[in-house]
Amino acid sequence: MIVTGFDGSAAARAAVEWAADDALRMNTPLRIVHAVDRWPYQIAKFPPPEWSDAMEQAGEKLLAEAEGIVRSRQPTVTVETRLIEGSPALALREEAVQAAELVVGSRGLGGFAGALLGSVSMHVAGYAPCPVVVIRGERGPVRGEIVVGVEDSSDCAPALAYAFEQARLRGSTVRAVHGWQLPVHVYSPGFVYDLDDIKNRQLKAVTEAITAVRKEHPDAIVVEDVRQQHPVEALTEASKQADLVVVGSHGANALERALLGSVSRGVLHHAHCPVAVVPIA
Ligand SMILES: Nc1ncnc2c1ncn2[C@@H]1O[C@H](COP(=O)(O)OP(=O)(O)OP(=O)(O)O)[C@@H](O)[C@H]1O
Ligand SMILES: [Mg+2]
Known part of the structure; x- marks a missing residue:
């Protein structure tokens, strides 16, 4: 029901x-x-x-x-x-x-x-x-795309399952979005990162995170989308082209078990289309 x-x-x-x-x-x-x-x-x-x-x-x-x-x-x-x-x-x-x-x-x-x-x-x-x-958001034309926020944590499995099932029911594409940022090192500004290396590792983490759900949905059309952006920004941006954005209620570092994780909260406030919040198992 x-x-x-x-x-x-x-x-x-x-x-x-x-x-x-x-x-x-x-x-x-x-x-x-x-x-x-x-x-x-x-x-x-x-x-x-x-x-x-x-x-x-x-x-x-x-x-x-x-x-x-x-x-x-x-x-x-x-x-x-x-x-x-x-x-x-x-x-x-x-x-x-x-x-x-x-x-x-x-x-x-x-x-x-x-x-x-x-x-x-x-x-x-x-x-x-x-x-x-x-x-939320203005009702626009059907875009044929479901966006899901991906983290390299098993906690996002229920959100992935929901997103892939919605995409299957609608015949839509799944866009798996992962936003990442360099940490702000106030005290060691000279620290140098190998950006290409980080990007490749982020992409690999996304591919791994969605391996299990892709096995359940072998026919799904999936776009892996890794962006060097705050996750809320990345998902908000992606929501402009989506029918639905799916996020987990909490992320991997939900230390204090706030009412909602900061990414889910941010996306709920800023997305341009409806948002599905899926409780972590
Ligand atoms: N009395 C109600 N009975 C059933 N569903 C409700 C009721 N009030 C709100 N809702 C549901 O919750 C949604 C959001 O409404 P909500 O009450 O959270 O916002 P608001 O009225 O703008 O602010 P608030 O009530 O917090 O001052 C509504 O669109 C509706 O789906
Ligand atoms: Mg109200």
Whole structure:
């Protein structure tokens, strides 16, 4: 099952459309969830009962709208709706436990104007136990390319598996992007690197990192793309030509187990197309 969170915003509408298309491709039902957070700021300890009814009705109306989007876009997809009371982030995270994929918009109705990512999408991208697709960017023409961030670490295996499977379902190319930079040596500026040697080794590491997944997908068309750039820059740049960018929730040096690795966080903030964050195993 695919789950999508709907709050009535334009981004959430785009998320419902994405989820409907994925449900068709992945041949799985779709569940649309709206969480009614009655008193997020504890404004009222004893709310008048008619307020609750009004909120519930508004929630059902939203869900009916979202269901309508799915029915007109992908009429063969099985769709159900669910109204949940509580915090949207926690509700979606719980729903994600049974889901193959969770789809949300990068923004919702709340937040402040300049925010690049809402708190709900940030939370679920960091905590959901399934891949989370965050819809962002203008919807452009189909590019036929899925970008995946590659590191020489087995931690990126789930992200690679997701990216190759999405590419297979869509008949798209996979672009395996690895960004690397020289370390900044403040105290030894005279240190000289053999750049060609480093580049060759980076490329070899990428080839090795994707060997296993390529065996699973022998027909996949893959471009190995090593760039001397910060990984966030490299992936953001590549996202301009992609339908989806796939990253792992954490990288190899997730020392402190922050909510999200710095690369995933950066890509979620800056990518020009939807981003899938895949939890590491
Ligand atoms: N009440 C909700 N029920 C279900 N899904 C929701 C709800 N609120 C948000 N979402 C999902 O999360 C996505 C991002 O919204 P989010 O709430 O994170 O951003 P925001 O409203 O701009 O900022 P914030 O709420 O953090 O102030 C939405 O596009 C939607 O998919
Ligand atoms: Mg919100």
